[in-house]
Amino acid sequence: xxxxxxxxxxxxxxxxxxxxxxKIRLSDYRGKKHVLVAxxxxxFTPG
Numbered sequence: 001x002x003x004x005x006x007x008x009x010x011x012x013x014x015x016x017x018x019x020x021x022x023k024i025r026l027s028d029y030r031g032k033k034h035v036l037v038a039x040x041x042x043x044f045t046p047g
Contacts, residue, residue: 005011015025016037029035 011026013025013027013030015023018024026035
């Protein structure tokens with residue numbers, strides 16, 4: 001398990017792939033926009 005964050009603590013930088021396959025870094029938006037990360041495990045898997 002990764003590091004635990006406290007409320008109000010700045011999140012560490014990370015990158016994810018967008019739905020179009022583009023790599024997006026949290027730091028690209030820091031101080032410019034609010035960011036919400038929604039995680040849906042196995043949401044797009046068949047079965």
